[in-house]
Amino acid sequence: MSIVDKYLRRINRLRISITDLCNLRCIYCRPESGLDLSKHKDILTYEEIVTVVRHAVKLGIKSFRLTGGEPLFRKNIEYLLQMLGNVQGIEDLAMTTNGIYLKNYAKMLKEIGLFRLNISLDSLDEAKFEEITRGGKLRDVLDGIEEVLHLGFKNTKINVVAMKGINDDEFGEFARLTLERDLEVRFIEYMAMNKENLASGDKYIPMADIIDIIERNNELISLPPPMLGSGAAKTYKIRGAMGKLGFVSAVSQPFCNSCNRLRLTSDGKLRSCLLSGGEIDLKTILRNNPTEQQLTDAFLRAANLKPSVHSGKGHVVMHQVGG
Ligand code: SAM
Numbered sequence: 545m546s547i548v549d550k551y552l553r554r555i556n557r558l559r560i561s562i563t564d565l566c567n568l569r570c571i572y573c574r575p576e577s578g579l580d581l582s583k584h585k586d587i588l589t590y591e592e593i594v595t596v597v598r599h600a601v602k603l604g605i606k607s608f609r610l611t612g613g614e615p616l617f618r619k620n621i622e623y624l625l626q627m628l629g630n631v632q633g634i635e636d637l638a639m640t641t642n643g644i645y646l647k648n649y650a651k652m653l654k655e656i657g658l659f660r661l662n663i664s665l666d667s668l669d670e671a672k673f674e675e676i677t678r679g680g681k682l683r684d685v686l687d688g689i690e691e692v693l694h695l696g697f698k699n700t701k702i703n704v705v706a707m708k709g710i711n712d713d714e715f716g717e718f719a720r721l722t723l724e725r726d727l728e729v730r731f732i733e734y735m736a737m738n739k740e741n742l743a744s745g746d747k748y749i750p751m752a753d754i755i756d757i758i759e760r761n762n763e764l765i766s767l768p769p770p771m772l773g774s775g776a777a778k779t780y781k782i783r784g785a786m787g788k789l790g791f792v793s794a795v796s797q798p799f800c801n802s803c804n805r806l807r808l809t810s811d812g813k814l815r816s817c818l819l820s821g822g823e824i825d826l827k828t829i830l831r832n833n834p835t836e837q838q839l840t841d842a843f844l845r846a847a848n849l850k851p852s853v854h855s856g857k858g859h860v861v862m863h864q865v866g867g
Pocket of ligand 1: 611614640641642663704705733737862866
């Protein structure tokens, strides 16, 4: 079976936020004062997450990404990964992490069978990194990235949220990380969360401007879109580089018509879109001894809530939904 929504998009990916807790407080994601976080009992258990994944596979969803909050901040994550490793039919299992704990976890992640990692990194300058993350240590992330490359993970991506006046002076340096490393550095358009318009505020830079800045000192070659995957990023290469550059333009050029994913929030909502559309309370269904048909219906209803195009408004709680 497979899920096709009313705009004929085939849904084959699920992004799972396994916790709303994080060890960092990045300026674009969380307020300094902290947040009202869910109580432990309201967060899906690992067993519940695995039930959802098993069912999703039956519905043709074969590609999964764990995110958060910070996924490596949730206790005993190896237990979840072991269980996921036993689910037949998963074709891709990835994780988005801030990389702070990666040096210690990378070996376990490799051994347990995680396919791919996206690592968030918004500055290569120690002091600026500490400012953006409100206390993170750049060295931890850099060591984590080197460890991941050393262990031979493929298709590793570095996620850079592009912010005017904050890290736009570093775009070239970020791009040149790909010269001798098998990495994709992905520039993500900053979204003004909790605002009427995602492009509002003084930090937003559209993709075209990010590319212009990089092209001042580097020759970029445009790459064809991947045969498989969500097509969320436009990809380029610096001539002669080992790695790639990706640009995610959710604000200036939404890629909703090729969006093939649903999202599971840490508190068990099956969301149709990061930014708009509706959600299904899957946790309540899961905790009431559901039949297979009830789980299928929940997925079908969530898929049908997917809007044709997102609203362009940032009324979303990123730490729960997971970026
Ligand atoms: N803690 C993990 C991490 O740092 O990668 C996973 C969760 S974090 C919410 C996932 C991604 O969300 C980050 O890579 C960041 O790029 C993205 N994100 C969060 N807030 C954003 C914003 N306001 N604009 C653009 N991207 C954002």
